Amino acid sequence: MAGEKAPEKKAAEKKPAKKKAGEKKPAEQKPSQKAAGDKKKRVKKYHASRNPVLARGIGRYSRSAMYARKALYKRKYTAPETKIEKKKKEMPRATIIKPVGGDKNGGSRVVKIRKMPRYYPTEDVPRKLLSHGKKPFCEHKRRLRASITPGTVLILLTGRHRGKRVVFLKQLDTGLLLVTGPLAVNRVPLRRAHQKFVIATSTKVDLTGVKIPKHLTDSYFKKKRLRKPKHQEGEIFDTEKEKYELTEQRKADQKTVDTQILARIKKVPQLRGYLRSTFSLSNGVYPHKLVF
């Protein structure tokens, strides 16, 4: 009984489906103005489920019965294959032919590009526990004290220029402060200084409209080190740069920045002399009591 009913239903369903299709076509042909767009955009009407529900999660027909009912034997789509074909075509080269020297060697070898690992560790590296909030240095947040703004006079506390008063220009990407003497005033060139080792005074030079060249970054100021010993154990230490050499570019940059700043320093009385002087403590002078 059930078996008989099924084909009947199927036939009945087929016909209305066909009819629908048939109806669609003349309907499409009539409004010929919309023809071009409509033919491509056939609104697909999906059939309701052909598997009546007996109870939740349980259908009337089995998988194979449904296969037949849905006429999947007819619906075998091959369109996605084209992508696979494309991928197959674009497979990367596995081997490469390299020339080889020496006679009687047969000029070339076929070499694998991606080779198998030459070593397998006996114990695999254990899986690291998840951590969060551990950022690499390049992603750290750079802070700047509120007392340090462009044009502030800073007192350097460490380094060869300790005690010197210096003009702050800007903060670089690594967080270090770009600072200049200016050179003509106290022999401090364009240099980096660390925020922590600096006292910010309340004296400020007006740096509006001063243009600092954009190529002055951390990599510009970074110390250069040669590292190619080539296994000569005799004189490795000599070849590496020990002495710092002034380049013409540094001189040019110093000049461009300093001329602008010197003009502004001269406007404030006694500021030049102030920048030339050095900071020092003496008896009865306590830094925690000083107002900078």
Place this chain on the structure above:
Amino acid sequence: VFKRFVEIGRVAFISFGPHAGKLVAIVDVIDQNRALVDGPCSGVRRQAMPFKCMQLTDFVLKFPHSARQKCVRLAWEKENINEKWSATRWAKKIEAREKKAKMTDFDRYKVMKAKKMRNRIIKHEMKKLQKLALKKGKKSGKAAKGKKPEKAPKAKKPEKAPAPKAQKAQK
């Protein structure tokens, strides 16, 4: 021996405590250690205050004991205590001390330069006078004569130089 006494109307300067630095008038004495005190023109409410934190000033107001704030205020404004106070050396010293504490690094540099210049001027004049004195001493051969011209001009010179210093202090 004692010139300033605790009395009704004595204006006192509060040296420590929450009202440090303000002027108050003594309205009444409560007991050995405390006084009823009021500072209508200096922002101090009428309250009891221990004598220890008060330092007596030279000013005395005239009002009856336990007079109300209005009377104290009238007396205060009549005597113009605020202006008189700021004219005293005491108040000026306090102000100078505050200014010195507020000096920034740049100000300190400027003061240093001004002091240096002043001292140079003084030294220069001193040397001049000393030279004069020596010359005169040699001529007349009497040390007493040499001392006189030295002292008189010396009093004048340091007065010139304080002028630039006072300007710097004001800055």
